[in-house]
Amino acid sequence: MLNTKIKASQISNLTDARYFAAWMIDWMGFCLDEAAEHRVTPELLHAIRDWVAGPIIVGEFGEQEASYIQEAVRFLNLDAVQVGSFYDKKRLEELKDISVIREVIIDHNSAKETLQTCENLAPHVAYFLLECGTNNINWASIKENKNGWNIDTLQQLCDKYPIILSMNLKDKEVVEVMENLKLVGLNVFGGAEEKTGFKSYDELDELFEQLED
Numbered sequence: 001m002l003n004t005k006i007k008a009s010q011i012s013n014l015t016d017a018r019y020f021a022a023w024m025i026d027w028m029g030f031c032l033d034e035a036a037e038h039r040v041t042p043e044l045l046h047a048i049r050d051w052v053a054g055p056i057i058v059g060e061f062g063e064q065e066a067s068y069i070q071e072a073v074r075f076l077n078l079d080a081v082q083v084g085s086f087y088d089k090k091r092l093e094e095l096k097d098i099s100v101i102r103e104v105i106i107d108h109n110s111a112k113e114t115l116q117t118c119e120n121l122a123p124h125v126a127y128f129l130l131e132c133g134t135n136n137i138n139w140a141s142i143k144e145n146k147n148g149w150n151i152d153t154l155q156q157l158c159d160k161y162p163i164i165l166s167m168n169l170k171d172k173e174v175v176e177v178m179e180n181l182k183l184v185g186l187n188v189f190g191g192a193e194e195k196t197g198f199k200s201y202d203e204l205d206e207l208f209e210q211l212e213d
Contacts, residue, residue, distance in 0.1 A: 002211045004178060005185030007101075007129070007164055009060060009082075010038040014048055015199050016190035021052040023208050026185065027101075028055035029082060032072060033062035042076055056080055058101065063087065066094035073098055082129060092124035099126045101164065107135040109148040118161045127184055130157070132167040139173045151180055158182045174210050186211075 007027035008020040020028060030045045031038040040048075049057055059078040061069055063086055073081060080099035083092070087102055102125040106114055118128055132138065142149050157163060158181045166187035169177060177183070188207070193199045 001213045002208060003213050004183065004211055005164075006208075006211075007058070007185060007187045008055075009166075009187055009189050011048065011190040012038055012040050012044070013190070013193050014051055015193050017048045017052050019199075019201055019204075020190070021054060025055055027058050027080070028052065029058040029060045032059045032076075033064070033084075035062060045076060056099075058082055066091045069095060070098070080126070085131070089121060089124060092121060096124070101125065101127045101129050103129045103131055105131045105134050106137060106149065108137070111148050111153045115157060115160075118157065122161055127162045127164050129164045129166055129187055131187075132165070138168060139170075139177060154181060169207065172210070174207055178211070 002023065002025075005027070006020075006023070006025040007029060008016070008025050009029040010031050011017055011020070011028055012031070017028065030040050030048075032045075033039060056079040057077075058080045059069070059072055059076060060082045061072075062084040069081055069083070072078065080101060081095070082101040082103060083095075085103045085105045092100060092102065102121060104114055104117060114130075121128075137149060142151060142154060162184045163181075164185050164187050165177070165181070165183050167177070169186075174186075188204060191199075
């Protein structure tokens with residue numbers, strides 16, 4: 001049993017789905033952004049979800065219009081959706097009956113802007129997914145206050161808003177993160193199989209083992 005919630009993003013094969021389901025993660029995300037490299041077809045999504053039970057099924061979108069996402073929710077029977085970092089208040093209001101995860105990509109000088117964004121959009125989303133990897137922001141740089149973000153600022157954000165953290169955590173960093181931040185959970189990623197039905201999960205195993213009760 002893991003002691004925090006986990007969202008697995010960009011699931012594109014049954015091997016990943018079975019692995020994450022075995023760890024009893026909370027959200028299983030499938031990329032449905034037509035412009036994205038990791039996009040899955042509706043047929044593949046249906047086939048994979050027939051093999052797993054328990055996780056919330058999340059359709060991961062980019063900047064598609066709300067009407068498009070609403071139709072996808074109905075057609076694919078999605079439990080929740082994730083939308084991109086430019087999804088504004090007006091479009092979020094159109095998704096009011098859907099559980100929404102809104103991505104927030106942070107960069108080296110965006111702390112004040114991120115707090116303002118979360119304040120403005122909080123009434124319209126269930127969770128914010130704080131994406132750190134895009135701009136190479138990691139736990140070591142945050143501890144050293146090298147990029148405009150520090151532990152105090154991150155704590156302030158996590159104390160006020162429901163945050164799912166997407167950050168490449170090494171070794172024992174996950175323990176430090178969980179001790180310092182009041183997170184809803186962590187985001188991890190699926191990926192391509194090494195060959196059909198086979199894939200190494202050593203790094204994820206180490207992460208999850210540190211999160212076991």
